[in-house]
Amino acid sequence: MNNTEIQTPVNVGVDVGKANLDIALHPSGQFYTIPNTEAHIRRFVRILKNYSIERIVVEASG
Numbered sequence: 001m002n003n004t005e006i007q008t009p010v011n012v013g014v015d016v017g018k019a020n021l022d023i024a025l026h027p028s029g030q031f032y033t034i035p036n037t038e039a040h041i042r043r044f045v046r047i048l049k050n051y052s053i054e055r056i057v058v059e060a061s062g
Contacts, residue, residue: 009054017061025051 015022016036023044024034034040050060 007052010051012048012056014056014058015061016058025045 013024
């Protein structure tokens with residue numbers, strides 16, 4: 001038997017604004033707002049590596 005953990009696939013939605021990124025994870029319903037800076041994006045990508053990402057959808061505000 002394999003000891004690997006089975007993770008539910010996660011879909012990530014990102015609404016891109018000039019100052020902030022609004023990020024939603026489905027199906028968990030988690031929601032984040034982070035500053036739209038390189039440092040914050042890099043930090044958030046490290047968080048996303050803990051999930052089994054199926055797809056990322058990006059939409060620009062405005």
